[in-house]
Amino acid sequence: MGSNLQAVLFKECIPKSHNPHAPALLKVPNFTSGMSQSVSPTADYKLPPRPKPLILDTLPDIPNLELCSTRTQQRIDLLLLALEALELGGSEYMLATAEELELKSLIAGRVSLWKLRCTNPWRRSYSRDELTQDQAKALIIVAGSRAKQLTMLLRQLLNARQELQSKNLPLDQHYRLSEYLERFQAHFRSRMNTRRAKVDHYLSNPDELNALALDLLTQLLFCAGAAGVQRLWVSLFDGEVA
Amino acid sequence: MTIKRQYSLPKCSLQLEGMSSVEPGSVGSRPLLSVVLQAECYFKDLDLRLSGGRDFLESLATAVSRYSQEVLSGVSQPIATEGNVEGVRLWRGEQPGQHHLSWSPPEGEMVEVQLNTLQLADLVDAIDQFYADSRTLPELTLKLAPVSRRYRQADVPLAVRSQPVLTGVGVLAIAAALLFFIPVPEVKNPKVAYEENIEETIAEDAAEDTTEEPETDDPDMDDPDVDSPDAEDEADEDDSNERDSGDAEDTISADELEDLLASGETITDATEVQFIQQHLYRELSDAWQNRDRLSEDLAYRITATIDGAIVVYEAIEGTSRSADEQTPLPDLKFLPTQAAIANREATVDFKVVFTEDQVLQINPWDGLQGSPTLGDQIRDRGTLRKLQDELRETLVKKWDEDVDTRGNDLIFRVSVAEDGAIADYQAQNNAAYTLEAETPLPKLLKPEAGRQIGSVVPDEPLGQFQVVFKAGGVVEVGPF
Numbered sequence: 077m078g079s080n081l082q083a084v085l086f087k088e089c090i091p092k093s094h095n096p097h098a099p100a101l102l103k104v105p106n107f108t109s110g111m112s113q114s115v116s117p118t119a120d121y122k123l124p125p126r127p128k129p130l131i132l133d134t135l136p137d138i139p140n141l142e143l144c145s146t147r148t149q150q151r152i153d154l155l156l157l158a159l160e161a162l163e164l165g166g167s168e169y170m171l172a173t174a175e176e177l178e179l180k181s182l183i184a185g186r187v188s189l190w191k192l193r194c195t196n197p198w199r200r201s202y203s204r205d206e207l208t209q210d211q212a213k214a215l216i217i218v219a220g221s222r223a224k225q226l227t228m229l230l231r232q233l234l235n236a237r238q239e240l241q242s243k244n245l246p247l248d249q250h251y252r253l254s255e256y257l258e259r260f261q262a263h264f265r266s267r268m269n270t271r272r273a274k275v276d277h278y279l280s281n282p283d284e285l286n287a288l289a290l291d292l293l294t295q296l297l298f299c300a301g302a303a304g305v306q307r308l309w310v311s312l313f314d315g316e317v318a
Numbered sequence: 319m320t321i322k323r324q325y326s327l328p329k330c331s332l333q334l335e336g337m338s339s340v341e342p343g344s345v346g347s348r349p350l351l352s353v354v355l356q357a358e359c360y361f362k363d364l365d366l367r368l369s370g371g372r373d374f375l376e377s378l379a380t381a382v383s384r385y386s387q388e389v390l391s392g393v394s395q396p397i398a399t400e401g402n403v404e405g406v407r408l409w410r411g412e413q414p415g416q417h418h419l420s421w422s423p424p425e426g427e428m429v430e431v432q433l434n435t436l437q438l439a440d441l442v443d444a445i446d447q448f449y450a451d452s453r454t455l456p457e458l459t460l461k462l463a464p465v466s467r468r469y470r471q472a473d474v475p476l477a478v479r480s481q482p483v484l485t486g487v488g489v490l491a492i493a494a495a496l497l498f499f500i501p502v503p504e505v506k507n508p509k510v511a512y513e514e515n516i517e518e519t520i521a522e523d524a525a526e527d528t529t530e531e532p533e534t535d536d537p538d539m540d541d542p543d544v545d546s547p548d549a550e551d552e553a554d555e556d557d558s559n560e561r562d563s564g565d566a567e568d569t570i571s572a573d574e575l576e577d578l579l580a581s582g583e584t585i586t587d588a589t590e591v592q593f594i595q596q597h598l599y600r601e602l603s604d605a606w607q608n609r610d611r612l613s614e615d616l617a618y619r620i621t622a623t624i625d626g627a628i629v630v631y632e633a634i635e636g637t638s639r640s641a642d643e644q645t646p647l648p649d650l651k652f653l654p655t656q657a658a659i660a661n662r663e664a665t666v667d668f669k670v671v672f673t674e675d676q677v678l679q680i681n682p683w684d685g686l687q688g689s690p691t692l693g694d695q696i697r698d699r700g701t702l703r704k705l706q707d708e709l710r711e712t713l714v715k716k717w718d719e720d721v722d723t724r725g726n727d728l729i730f731r732v733s734v735a736e737d738g739a740i741a742d743y744q745a746q747n748n749a750a751y752t753l754e755a756e757t758p759l760p761k762l763l764k765p766e767a768g769r770q771i772g773s774v775v776p777d778e779p780l781g782q783f784q785v786v787f788k789a790g791g792v793v794e795v796g797p798f
Contacts, residue, residue, distance in 0.1 A: 313464035314391035
């Protein structure tokens with residue numbers, strides 16, 4: 077009986093212990109078939125990750141600022157929330173983008189991303205941590221990159237809003253726009269702490285929550301511009317510096 | 319040679335015309351535009367062209383930069399050139415997603431246009447592309463800096479934020495104004511009320527005592543006498559001494575005695591009668607030996623004075639005159655002195671019955687006029703507590719724990735003089751009557767305590783206590 081159980085455990089252990097090698101083996105055909113993705117067969121000799129990704133230098137350092145303020149953290153998380161509402165599986169795209177931009181040292185995975193976003197004081201799971209400038213830069217770069225990908229959708233939605241507004245029609249007349257607003261509302265309701273006065277205010281005033289969601293769309297649209305991400309980054313610290 | 323640069327976006331395009339101040343370095347490279355002759359901003363949807371020189375371009379770029387940051391962060395920064403209507407200005411529209419742009423050229427009319435968010439975004443993008451172009455006016459680059467917190471508006475307006483403070487101050491002021499009219503409560507000294515209460519309760523206790531007294535004095539009691547020989551001897555000695563002294567003095571004749579009794583006053587005060595009765599009972603009971611000799615009840619009418627002395631007795635209800643030899647009466651009869659006659663000493667009559675079943679009964683001949691009291695009582699709480707503690711100590715030492723109480727508690731009223739001597743006691747239940755001799759009380763009794771010679775009525779205040787003897791040497795002492 078005991079030996080049987082051991083055997084079963086041993087069997088189960090084998091694939092797990094070999095698991096790390098499995099992707100490498102699978103990637104060899106990709107490499108040989110000439111895909112653009114460059115995977116070296118000598119993956120074991122990977123260089124250690126850079127202490128600071130170079131892409132962070134595209135955003136200027138904010139002088140005399142150690143850690144981000146709660147307001148900055150809240151705005152960053154809301155931008156990411158808007159992105160999630162824009163496309164299904166938004167957070168997966170964010171992780172993929174982070175990896176693509178070599179930001180893995182700052183955004184290692186799902187949990188890491190979630191932890192960074194939990195610095196938003198409005199969240200139910202507010203961690204009371206503070207973002208460093210590099211962490212905030214990484215999140216904004218990812219958000220800007222996603223926004224560039226979604227430029228067409230952003231323009232479409234904002235255009236629809238413009239038209240509905242000029243015709244005095246309710247916002248839910250446009251299918252794609254109402255879908256975005258509903259999803260944003262659902263995300264906001266499920267993740268934000270209703271005991272916060274501001275959150276409660278938004279939840280009891282859907283029009284204001286919609287206005288917030290549309291404002292976030294505008295911010296994402298600006299990101300799509302040539303220097304949009306820089307503008308957004310600097311604007312995050314408006315009113316936070318001396 | 320004129321150089322044209324165009325930054326084209328779906329809703330807005332920016333076109334610059336200028337020339338290079340330097341010769342082109344090498345063929346093939348983009349020429350450097352260093353002098354702007356004309357800048358034109360064209361909004362396709364509106365079919366509107368805004369144009370001007372380098373001033374227009376710089377003003378437009380600065381204004382767009384500033385305003386886009388305001389749109390992004392929601393923090394509006396003041397326009398540096400307040401009041402200067404020249405150049406380009408941008409400000410928010412009434413509705414979200416609406417923006418206003420105005421251009422006041424140095425000569426000509428001011429142009430104002432309303433932009434939507436997409437047009438603004440494209441304008442910003444066009445400006446950014448121009449800034450980013452290193453071959454067009456390289457001295458103009460994008461300069462971004464966060465707005466100072468001086469310009470940040472609070473999330474909640476001041477009026478709303480100050481509301482709790484103002485409400486609090488207002489409520490405090492109203493409460494203070496109302497409380498001003500409420501008088502300061504008078505502080506009463508609680509000690510006075512306390513003492514009054516004590517006196518009342520003591521008075522009540524005394525009243526209860528007096529009402530209970532007749533019941534407890536019911537003469538139809540069980541046999542109370544199991545005498546200790548010591549007490550008997552003492553009593554005998556006392557009696558003989560007094561009698562001797564009486565005999566030594568001038569005695570009175572039978573006639574004089576009759577005259578005294580006829581003309582003498584009668585003691586009617588119930589309290590005095592009560593004390594005399596108790597004294598006689600104790601005296602007779604102590605002196606009554608050989609009780610088993612009686613073959614019938616012997617009844618007598620006796621006359622006693624205030625000092626408890628029996629001055630005369632006569633057989634009544636068919637009791638033979640010679641039967642008194644079987645009673646202690648002859649030993650206890652005192653002849654009154656001449657002084658007593660002179661003072662016309664008051665007397666009181668009792669009916670005494672020595673029953674065949676060895677029980678002594680004494681009742682006032684004329685009954686009790688009113689309710690008897692226990693005399694003056696000690697009211698000082700401190701003294702009472704001290705006496706109570708002393709009494710308990712004394713009784714606990716003497717109370718034999720081997721006495722068989724047959725499961726009963728022996729309850730006594732005990733009167734204690736201020737010096738701690740037991741002046742009087744009285745059994746309060748049958749068990750106490752029966753087993754009185756087993757208690758330390760008879761030995762501890764000092765009848766003279768608290769009173770003057772010549773009277774059985776105490777003239778000093780006494781402390782009244784209830785004493786309960788229990789099996790196993792337990793003694794409880796409390797206020798009576």
